[in-house]
Amino acid sequence: MTNNDATFQYIVIGGGTAGCLMANRLSADPANRVLLLEAGKRDTYPWIHIPVGYLYCIGNPRADWMYHTEPDKGLNGRSLRYPRGKTLGGCSSINGMLYTRGQARDYDNWARQTGDEAWNWENSLNDFKAHEDHYRLDDGADPETGGNSRFSDTHGHGGEWRIEKQRLRWDVLDSFAEAAVEMGIEKTNDFNSGDNAGVGYFDVNQRSGWRWNTSKAFLRPAKSRSNLTIWTEAQVEKLNFETAADGTLRCTGAVVHRGGQTERVRARREVVLSAGAVNSPKILQLSGIGPAALLKSHGIDVILDAPVGENLQDHLQIRAVYKVRGTRTLNTLSNSLFGKALIGLEYLLKRSGPMSMAPSQLGAFVRSDPARPYANLEYHVQPLSLEAFGEDLHDFPAVTVSVCNLNPTSRGHVHIGSADFRDPPKIAPNYLATEEDRKIAAESLKQVRQLMGQPAMQVYQPEEFKPGTQYQSDDELAKLAGDIATTIFHPVGTAKMGRVDDSSAVVDPQLRLKGVEGLRVVDASIMPEITSGNTNSPTLMIAEKAARWILSGR
Structure with missing residues (x-):
């Protein structure tokens, strides 16, 4: 009524x-x-x-x-x-909880497609900053670069949306970052300046170790x-x-x-x-x-x-898993009552450690092919492995190197399945439907192998658990991507x-x-x-x- x-x-x-x-x-x-x-x-x-x-x-x-x-x-x-x-x-x-904006070209493309310059990067930047509260500006100057920082040109402070540094680190992730540098990928301390190319730790939407929704x-x-x-x-x-x-x-x-x-x-x-x-x-x-x-x-x-x-x-992430030796990962740390107790105690006392973890800690934005003009792959690197979210971690030390094609050309749809509002819709993403998407999937898995083959990672004697070294051709890798990939919820x-x-x-x-x-x-x-x-x-x-x-x- x-x-x-x-x-x-x-x-x-x-x-x-x-x-x-x-x-x-x-x-x-x-x-x-x-x-x-x-x-x-x-x-x-x-x-x-x-x-x-x-x-x-x-x-x-x-x-x-x-x-x-x-x-x-x-x-x-x-x-x-x-x-x-x-x-x-x-x-x-x-x-x-990862704070990433994308690339300036995304918004400039939106402006061209819509004919409205309000959507370009420069104008959209003001709307990002309007609600931003970035930890690097807490004291008025960026502590990572000092008082001469131009960080405030692209970031805001005092808004509602809190952004903080992650409250943990892992040796194996630091080593992966070094492996990326050995492959020619630059380090970055800001994925959100308009060009996100590089490797570094993600900033997160948290406040003092709690999720900030x-x-x-x-x-x-x-x-x-x-x-x-x-x-x-x-x-x-x-x-x-x-x-x-x-x-x-x-x-x-x-x-x-x-x-x-x-x-x-x-x-x-x-x-x-x-x-x-x-x-x-x-x-x-x-x-x-x-x-x-x-x-x-x-x-x-x-x-x-x-x-x-x-x-x-949607972004389809291909989850490659590597067993490692001689280092600590969450698999081994959490697979004992004592380890779980230590994790819980650290969070209780300090709001840090694995319970403060975002699903991905280390990230990288790279080109699948050096000839590409911009980064078209995103890496999410994790000191853990499991078959799927909600399942137990593997009982061996491992890292997961997830990689996704940032600009998929495949298109799907969402259609109602009935006229009843209670019924779920039919979601058909149509992943890997184009030749370009299949090609990039194969290239990305090859690149993961190159990264894991760098000296900084070889000290851990990585062993490819998924998809498996027996698969080498582009056709095999593209098909295997379909077997091991999952949505990254975008x-x-x-x-x-x-x-x-x-x-x-x-x-x-x-x-x-x-x-x-x-x-x-x-x-x-x-x-x-x-x-x-x-x-x-x-x-x-x-x-x-x-x-x-x-x-x-x-």
């Missing part, structure tokens, strides 16, 4: 990475009544806040939507677990505002629309399933859809906006025929942003849904092309820009 209490200026759907920032920014003006809808629970689950707790959140319905992909030809018929955050903070509550960063300061209403365990069934006398279609609100009942909520100004690259297209399709044939096949009336759910892109692109005359675009350059008034999509689904790095922080930048536009009336 619609009543005055269920009418707001703005409704934000999805209390995840983008939605938390949007709720904060839109409710900063007390004249704006804002409703934030989150399908999951509040982020009170303890493992959300302990960094290593991602192991207990992924694959746990308390914090994860529990999605899986369709069997994928490029993965030799395998289906993958596809984690998506289902709690306040969304994916920022279960992700790897967007719920803490953006909702905690705003929760006392009387004009901000937050509903958790409130799943959107569909959006509502009205057609004006002149034929204009307008989104007026949503139908929400909450407490076992259905409620209608109205937005006087805008509905902001920030449910993510999987759930935003699902909600749009359930509402009658999407590919007409798909909607008709599920008995849904077509309100607008649009390519919603197409253009799915789906984007399913509500593509583009020029008004771009038939493949769902939203315009200001993120307004084409053909509908009063509705914007603000999350990773709007990326026309995936960024050259992890996607969480770019999603915050998108939300910062969108909030500014909404409030300024652009």
